[in-house]
Amino acid sequence: MAKKKHGSDVNLKGTLISxxxxxxxxxxxxxxxYGLYVSR
Incomplete structure (x- = not known):
């Protein structure tokens, strides 16, 4: 009845990692x- 789309899951994982x-x-x-600013 309800089918999962595996391609979109992979795309979303790639987007999250990006x-x-x-x-x-x-x-x-x-x-x-910030380190450069503090060191001055």
């Missing part, structure tokens, strides 16, 4: 800039 990766990169950059 969002986390971008978020981690932004956090690392923010801490690097």
């Amino acid at each position: 969002v986390f990766a971008v978020g981690i990169i932004i956090l690392v950059m923010w801490f690097a800039v």
Whole structure:
């Protein structure tokens, strides 16, 4: 009756991983800039 779409699940997992990766990169950059600001 109700069929699961496996393709969309894979796409959503890839999107979630991409969002986390971008978020981690932004956090690392923010801490690097903050570290430079504090060291001055």
